[in-house]
Amino acid sequence: MAGRTVVVMPRRRSAIDWSIAVKTGQSFVQPGPTVSAEQAADAVAGLHAAAERARTHVSDFTGLHADPTRTPVLVVDRPSWIKAAVEGFAVLAGPLEQRLAEAKGVSPLARMAGAHVTGLEVGAMLAFLSNKVLGQFDPFNEPAGRLLLVAPNIVAAERELDVPPADFRLWVCLHEETHRLQFGGVPWLADHIRNQVATLAESADLQGADLVKVVDDGLGLVWRLVRGEEEASLLDLMQSDEQRLVVERITAVMSLLEGHADVVMDGVGPEVVPSVATMRERLGKRRKGRGPIDRTVRRLLGLEAKMRQYRDGAAFVRAVIDRAGHDGFSAVWTSPEHLPTAAEIADPAHWCRRVL
Numbered sequence: 001m002a003g004r005t006v007v008v009m010p011r012r013r014s015a016i017d018w019s020i021a022v023k024t025g026q027s028f029v030q031p032g033p034t035v036s037a038e039q040a041a042d043a044v045a046g047l048h049a050a051a052e053r054a055r056t057h058v059s060d061f062t063g064l065h066a067d068p069t070r071t072p073v074l075v076v077d078r079p080s081w082i083k084a085a086v087e088g089f090a091v092l093a094g095p096l097e098q099r100l101a102e103a104k105g106v107s108p109l110a111r112m113a114g115a116h117v118t119g120l121e122v123g124a125m126l127a128f129l130s131n132k133v134l135g136q137f138d139p140f141n142e143p144a145g146r147l148l149l150v151a152p153n154i155v156a157a158e159r160e161l162d163v164p165p166a167d168f169r170l171w172v173c174l175h176e177e178t179h180r181l182q183f184g185g186v187p188w189l190a191d192h193i194r195n196q197v198a199t200l201a202e203s204a205d206l207q208g209a210d211l212v213k214v215v216d217d218g219l220g221l222v223w224r225l226v227r228g229e230e231e232a233s234l235l236d237l238m239q240s241d242e243q244r245l246v247v248e249r250i251t252a253v254m255s256l257l258e259g260h261a262d263v264v265m266d267g268v269g270p271e272v273v274p275s276v277a278t279m280r281e282r283l284g285k286r287r288k289g290r291g292p293i294d295r296t297v298r299r300l301l302g303l304e305a306k307m308r309q310y311r312d313g314a315a316f317v318r319a320v321i322d323r324a325g326h327d328g329f330s331a332v333w334t335s336p337e338h339l340p341t342a343a344e345i346a347d348p349a350h351w352c353r354r355v356l
Contacts, residue, residue, distance in 0.1 A: 017119030024123025032152025066184025259313020
């Protein structure tokens with residue numbers, strides 16, 4: 001019997017060493033709050049129950065429906081969240097990594113060193129974030145996404161804010177379950193965001209000289225952030241008008257999603273969470289960060305921009321609902337063309353005229 005010839009395809013080297021990112025993040029992660037085995041089990045069970053309860057309230061309020069079996073709820077610790085976050089980043093970075101693999105003027109040694117250094121940077125960033133994220137919906141995990149609830153951070157926050165654990169867990173889940181239903185109930189949404197990121201990668205000029213310039217510009221941006229320039233933005237690193245437009249589209253979508261989740265929290269919260277007013281006030285103070293170093297890192301990682309997304313997106317959603325009702329607002333979920341632009345986030349009446 002003739003032997004078969006087995007062709008082994010070479011594995012494409014990643015532009016980011018994701019294993020280094022996971023190891024670095026998990027090695028620098030801070031320990032969570034001290035809890036007993038009974039308290040840990042109570043937190044896990046309580047979060048699963050809160051997520052199930054929140055899903056019903058959010059679905060009733062928004063009119064969005066999705067199959068919960070396709071989007072599991074995972075209660076995780078900080079190291080597990082880092083691993084899940086790296087998996088999500090790897091999916092989004094796929095188009096950019098492909099471009100980097102095809103870029104000319106970069107030696108194999110430089111690629112290897114760059115992948116290692118970038119993996120370290122990603123891991124360090126995730127280590128910083130791992131004790132701050134309460135929950136996160138990952139829309140890119142097969143088949144339809146997954147909801148991650150970071151138990152140590154939720155327990156730490158409810159202790160720090162001195163609020164009833166059951167209330168706080170339900171309140172957090174109202175926000176995260178909104179994202180779960182946004183992506184689960186709007187099947188094209190995750191692909192739309194993925195396509196925007198791919199467009200951003202395709203428009204990047206990745207020749208060797210430009211990569212050096214991007215690094216130099218990045219160091220300059222860090223310096224501006226350290227000096228406290230409020231207008232410093234990662235948009236400053238974009239190389240072309242086309243890239244800026246794509247980033248604006250992505251920002252507009254994220255503002256819509258975050259703002260909508262905040263509106264849902266405010267709409268449902270007072271009816272089902274007795275201490276919602278206290279939690280809103282205390283969490284608002286917590287979101288601002290504690291010191292100048294913390295605030296600088298938040299600006300660098302885009303967390304300050306995320307706070308603006310909550311505010312601006314919520315103002316857009318409320319304005320549209322006031323003008324056209326919930327049925328009118330629901331038109332935003334019918335097609336990518338009905339998503340608001342960055343200008344329309346600031347001018348909801350313009351979106352109403354264009355779409356409604």
